[in-house]
Amino acid sequence: TVKVENLKEKLISQAQEVCRLRSELGGTDLEKHRDLLMVENERLRQEMRRCESELQELRATPVAPCPGCEHSQESAQLRDKLSQLQLEVAENKGMLSELNLEVQQKTDRLAEVELRLKDCLAEKAQEEERLSRRLRDSHETIASLRALSPPVKYVIKTVEVESPKTKQALSESQARNQHLQEQVAMQRQVLKEMEQQLQSSHQLTMQLRAQIAMYESELERAHGQMLEEMQSLEEDKNRAIEEAFARAQVEMKAVHENLAGVRTNLLTLQPALRTLTNDYNGLKRQVRSFPLLLQEALRSVKAEIGQAIEEVNSNNQELLRKYRRELQLRKKCHNELVRLKGNIRVIARVRPITKEDGEGPEAANAVTFDPDDDAIIHLLHKGKPVSFELDKVFSPRASQQDVFQEVQALITSCIDGFNVCIFAYGQTGAGKTYTMEGTHENPGINQRALQLLFSEVQEKASDWEYTITVSAAEIYNEVLRDLLGKEPQEKLEIRLCPDGSGQLYVPGLTEFQVQCVDDINKVFEFGHTNRTTEFTNLNEHSSRSHALLIVTVRGMDCSTGLRTTGKLNLVDLAGSERVGKSGAEGSRLREAQHINKSLSALGDVIAALRSRQGHVPFRNSKLTYLLQDSLSGDSKTLMVVQVSPVEKNTSETLYSLKFAERVRSVELGPGPRRAELGSWSSQEHLEWEPACQTPQPSARAHSAPSSGTTSRPGSIRRKLQPSA
Ligand code: ADP
Ligand code: MG
Secondary structure (H helix, E strand, C coil): CHHHHHHHHHHHHHHHHHHHHHHHHCCHHHHHHHHHHHHHHHHHHHHHHHHHHHHHHHHHCCCCCCCCCHHHHHHHHHHHHHHHHHHHHHHHHHHHHHHHHHHHHHHHHHHHHHHHHHHHHHHHHHHHHHHHHHHHHHHHHHHHHHHCCCCHHHHHHHHHHHHHHHHHHHHHHHHHHHHHHHHHHHHHHHHHHHHHHHHHHHHHHHHHHHHHHHHHHHHHHHHHHHHHHHHHHHHHHHHHHHHHHHHHHHHHHHHHHHHHHHHHHHHHHHHHHHHHHHHHHHHHHHHHHHHHHHHHHHHHHHHHHHHHHHHHHHHHHHHHHHHHHHHHHHHHHHHHHHHHHCCEEEEEEECCCCHHHCCCHHHCECEEECCCCCCEEEEEECCEEEEEECCEEECCCCCHHHHHHHHHHHHHHCCCCCCEEEEEECCCCCCHHHHHCECCCCECHHHHHHHHHHHHHHHCCCCEEEEEEEEEEEEECCEEEECCCCCCCCEECCEECCCCCCCEECCCCCCEEECCHHHHHHHHHHHHHHHHHHCCCHHHHHHCCEEEEEEEEEEEECCCCCEEEEEEEEEECCCCCCCCCCCCCHHHHHHHHHHHHHHHHHHHHHHHHHCCCCCCCHHHCHHHHHCHHHHCCCCEEEEEEEECCEHHHHHHHHHHHHHHHHHHHCCCCCCCHHHHHHHCCCCCCECCCHHHCCCCCCCCCCCCCCCCCCCCCCCCCECCCCCC
């Protein structure tokens, strides 16, 4: 029984323990905690919703855009920040919902565990009841056995036998109890973990709440700023409106005043208008009658004009007839004049005193002119006055155009098939190149001549076809070179034409066809470049060489097929200064000798031609030989003697003028040229060289002039005087 008592006690204590455990497990605290958290969560959610709605409201309130305002920038920044914050809020919300889900899962699991615990407890209770029932049964059996004393021992024995059975059942239930306790401990562990998780989620919630509060404060600040800005803008706007209004009022006042002035003006104008209207009406009446008057007047005027025109017409016809006659006469006179002037003319051109002449007595002027005779020039040489008479003298005042005017007729005769030579003679620095080439702004004879040829040829273009070609050559130390060729160093030879015409030609001499001033400028430029690349000191070189520009004009009469060729030779001669025999040696002396030789040969040839000598020494120099066909026959030659006016050059000037006069004075041969023709005969001593070694009166050493019938054999000359 003691044992049974003990077992009873143990059972009771175990039941108590189970009860305690149950109360402990009851989770009322945990449940409370969870509920609290859930309530808290709900509150936070509501708060968030409120924030969101507030945000939406803020966004919905239209903010007046104020362009250019610095606040708009700031507010844009704030808006950006806001959207960022919203994003963060959304993120946090997601996290929160995750946590909520977790909490929910945990609660579910807790409920499950509780259920299981309840089941266990119920089982235990049943077991206990069964055991207590059996205990009661045993008690009853014991009592009944006590009543039956003899068999007590037996009963005890059965009790003793049954007692081990109960013991076994107890131990089983103890083991189960143990197991349940373990399970409870495990559940407790799980609960603890859950609690921890809950705590961390609580912390997170706190953090989120703090963040939300921060964002809210920021939002509030931005909102406040925006409101302030809007207010200031509103103030600005009101101020501007007020100012504009004040200004408009002032202007209105001025306009009102103006209007009043205009009104008074209008009042004064009205009477004037009235008189004007009267005048206008009167004029209108007059105008209405005007066309009739006008028609009348027009008719009479027309008749008068018609009559006048008729008179003028007849007058014009008469004048035209007279003009044509005069033109013919003028042409005749011109031809006569050229004839009278002779085929060889010598003119002088005195250049102005230049800076290069220096100062002092050396640069004093030594040249004077005759005011009544433009062919006379006076020179004061070493105190003695000397006078010369030439065909014409140009003073320093003469322009390039004046000089050209003088040679113009010569140049145009080239178109008619005459050969022409124009020489510039004189000491270095006397103006030869200036006269022939001129400057870029003020060109000389060369360019002007070509220009004239172009325009003349153009004028005749309806009846004639012309081609103009140019060549440029140089003679230095009796060597002929092509200035337009690819090999300017190459020596050129002068040959007789193989066609038996007796004309000369230079094989390999470059010819360029030219059609306009641009072309000739290009040709000149090319020739000049050739010369400058060949010689380092061009000035010095050009003063010691003869430069030739040869223009050939070939024409064909379209109706008759008649052909003419005229050659214009423009020669810038080497400097005529004499080199003192003592000062010069070597190459300089050779140069001087060559120049001397060729210039005196030229003088001799011209003199021989002008005096109509039978022998013309063309072959004495390259220059005269080359120009042979342009110097003889019907050719025309002009020598421009260039003169420096200054004192220090007087001896060279004297020499040049003497040369000029010598060349000119031979002209005065007896009788007119035409008469000469008749006196020629085959028996007369004919002296001329290779081309005419078998003398034939018709042999011609020059190109044919157009007037074929009037030309005479140019290469044959009667020897009138002994050659100089
Ligand atoms: P040359 O060719 O005879 O050696 P230039 O023609 O070179 O002489 O003339 C020498 C200088 O005198 C040049 O500077 C030139 O411009 C100038 N000159 C020559 N004649 C005249 C003139 N009629 N008017 C103005 N300057 C001239
Ligand atoms: Mg020169």
